[in-house]
Amino acid sequence: MMIYTKSCLIKKLTFVLFISILSAGNCFADDWKSQIIDQLNTGSINVQDPSGNTVLSHNENKLMVPASILKIATADAILSNLGENFHIQTDFYLTEDNYLGIKGFGDPTLVSESLSLIAKQLKKQLELQSNTMLKGFWLDTSYFKSRLNIHGQSNSNNPYDSSVGALVANYNTIHIYKSKSGKISSAEPQTPLTPTAVLLAKKLSPGKHRVNIGKNNKLALRYFSELLQFFLKKEGIDIPVNIVNKAIPVNSKKLIVHHSQPVSEIIRSLFSYSNNLIANQLLIILGGIKMGEPADLDKGKQILTEFLLNIIGINNFTMEEGSGLSRRNQFSANQIMSVLLHFKPYQYLLRVDNDHFQAKTGTLKGVSTYAGYMISPDGGSYPFVIMLNETRRWNERNKLANIMYKGLFK
Numbered sequence: 006m007m008i009y010t011k012s013c014l015i016k017k018l019t020f021v022l023f024i025s026i027l028s029a030g031n032c033f034a035d036d037w038k039s040q041i042i043d044q045l046n047t048g049s050i051n052v053q054d055p056s057g058n059t060v061l062s063h064n065e066n067k068l069m070v071p072a073s074i075l076k077i078a079t080a081d082a083i084l085s086n087l088g089e090n091f092h093i094q095t096d097f098y099l100t101e102d103n104y105l106g107i108k109g110f111g112d113p114t115l116v117s118e119s120l121s122l123i124a125k126q127l128k129k130q131l132e133l134q135s136n137t138m139l140k141g142f143w144l145d146t147s148y149f150k151s152r153l154n155i156h157g158q159s160n161s162n163n164p165y166d167s168s169v170g171a172l173v174a175n176y177n178t179i180h181i182y183k184s185k186s187g188k189i190s191s192a193e194p195q196t197p198l199t200p201t202a203v204l205l206a207k208k209l210s211p212g213k214h215r216v217n218i219g220k221n222n223k224l225a226l227r228y229f230s231e232l233l234q235f236f237l238k239k240e241g242i243d244i245p246v247n248i249v250n251k252a253i254p255v256n257s258k259k260l261i262v263h264h265s266q267p268v269s270e271i272i273r274s275l276f277s278y279s280n281n282l283i284a285n286q287l288l289i290i291l292g293g294i295k296m297g298e299p300a301d302l303d304k305g306k307q308i309l310t311e312f313l314l315n316i317i318g319i320n321n322f323t324m325e326e327g328s329g330l331s332r333r334n335q336f337s338a339n340q341i342m343s344v345l346l347h348f349k350p351y352q353y354l355l356r357v358d359n360d361h362f363q364a365k366t367g368t369l370k371g372v373s374t375y376a377g378y379m380i381s382p383d384g385g386s387y388p389f390v391i392m393l394n395e396t397r398r399w400n401e402r403n404k405l406a407n408i409m410y411k412g413l414f415k
Contacts, residue, residue: 037412041405048393051338052409055385057346060413065342068322068335069394072367073279074376075334077341077355079327080272081348082312083287086295089269089351093290095172097127098257099134104143105244106253107233109172111149111293111300112265113286114274116175117196117232123263124236130260131242141247142230143254146171148293150301151222155285155326167282168219169289169302174229176282177219185211199231219282226250273354276365281328288327302326317343329367338390341376345388352378352386358403361410364389366402371395375402382414 041050042063049064095115098106105127109115131137149171167177179202180192189206191198192213201224205216218224230246237244265271268287275283285302288309293300295308306324313319319340325331355363355377363386364377372394379387389409391402 037408041408041412044401044405045393047395048391049338050389050391050405051342052379052387052389053342053346054387055381060387061409062338065338068337069392070332070369070372070374071329071334071336071341071376071392072369072372072374073281073329074341074365074367074374074390074392075324075327075329075336076275076279076284077348077365077376078313078317078324078336078344079284079288079309080275080351080354081317081344082309083268083291084272084351085312085316085347086291086308087268089267091268092264092266093268093271094265095123095263096253097123097260097263098143098253099131099137099260100143100254100257103137103140104249105139105141106143106145106257107172108145108253109148109170111169111171111173111286111290112263113173113176113280113283114265114271115173115229117193117236119263120174120233121195121236121239123261124233124240124242126261126263127237128240128242139242139244141245141249142233143249143251143257144172144226144230145253146222146226146250147252148298148300149289150299155281155302155328155330167217168225169282169286170219170222170225172226172229173219173282173286174225174232176280177217177225179205179216179218179228181206181209181214181216183209183211183214187211197232197235199228199235201228201231223250269351269354272351276354277356279366281330284328285326313340313344317347319343329369332369332372338392341390341392342388345376345378345390349378349386349388359407362406364406373400373402375406379406379410379413387413 038061045063049067051062051065052060054060093112094110095112096108100106181202182190182192183206189203218228226248230248234244234246288305289300289302291308292304296304322340323333323335325333352363357363361380362377364375367374375391379389391405
């Protein structure tokens with residue numbers, strides 16, 4: 006029979022208690038992982054630490070619909086090929102028969118504020134021309150291939166279904182307010198109420214509406230012209246909305262070249278508002294720059310595919326377009342993780358959620374995804390991918406991300 010002294014017994018009990026606490030801590034440390042896996046069901050996850058070690062993975066090679074987290078791959082290809090300071094131009098001319106010529110190269114940021122600035126610049130140049138009576142707008146949209154279709158878009162009025170184009174004003178949407186009495190007004194203080202907006206509003210119910218006009222090319226170009234006409238009139242320049250949609254005549258005089266904000270800032274906006282039009286506009290522009298005009302989605306897809314294959318080093322994925330609208334897009338959590346690791350220098354462009362996540366969400370009916378970087382208390386970045394392709398509440402991804410954060414850092 007072994008007899009313990011009092012001091013020896015205390016040491017023995019202290020050691021046993023320490024081991025018990027340590028074991029309980031290990032159980033707690035692993036519990037959050039099993040909790041996440043239990044809730045994933047058929048979903049997938051991949052989490053790494055800043056050194057590239059896998060923290061948690063499940064179904065990481067399963068191909069799934071990425072939804073809007075695909076925008077990270079599109080942005081990565083654009084920034085890597087064109088650079089953060091690339092600007093998209095729009096050229097303005099005066100034709101020999103006094104039309105205001107405009108050649109578009111797909112700038113998705115030609116919003117009301119931009120058109121107001123352009124009108125001020127045009128005023129200075131037009132004042133230098135003698136006896137100029139403008140006859141209308143000569144719109145050159147030849148840089149983009151006509152009738153571009155994006156898989157996953159529907160014919161709805163929803164802004165996320167807005168169509169791409171070489172000349173696009175306000176993302177090919179009109180924001181209208183209609184009162185219960187039927188009074189129609191612009192829902193944006195910086196945007197005038199144009200005849201096209203009034204015409205569309207007559208068919209709408211009372212309330213605020215953002216109407217997609219991109220499916221009707223003639224209507225979209227008319228709206229572009231009406232907006233610019235308004236801002237030119239504010240500068241004292243009269244021009245009727247007579248539209249010629251052809252290539253700019255070779256003997257036209259160039260007046261100004263408008264440059265967009267840097268593409269890095271366009272992509273920051275793309276991430277903040279998950280704008281599908283911006284994603285595919287930029288992808289089409291990239292295709293045109295790399296493979297020649299007319300720019301189209303197939304050229305953009307080819308450049309993005311080659312980037313993913315040769316630079317990122319992934320294969321066996323399916324990519325139909327660059328915004329995440331198409332359910333034919335198929336990527337695994339591992340493949341998205343590879344994109345995140347390459348995208349790290351541009352992490353700062355992603356929106357910050359709840360102080361802990363610099364990431365992008367993706368949502369389609371029955372699809373909920375989340376990918377980006379989890380920020381540790383000491384400032385470290387933990388790249389993560391959560392993909393749920395089953396009917397459930399969209400905020401399940403956020404719950405899983407919060408469990409992950411608490412399990413690692415609290």
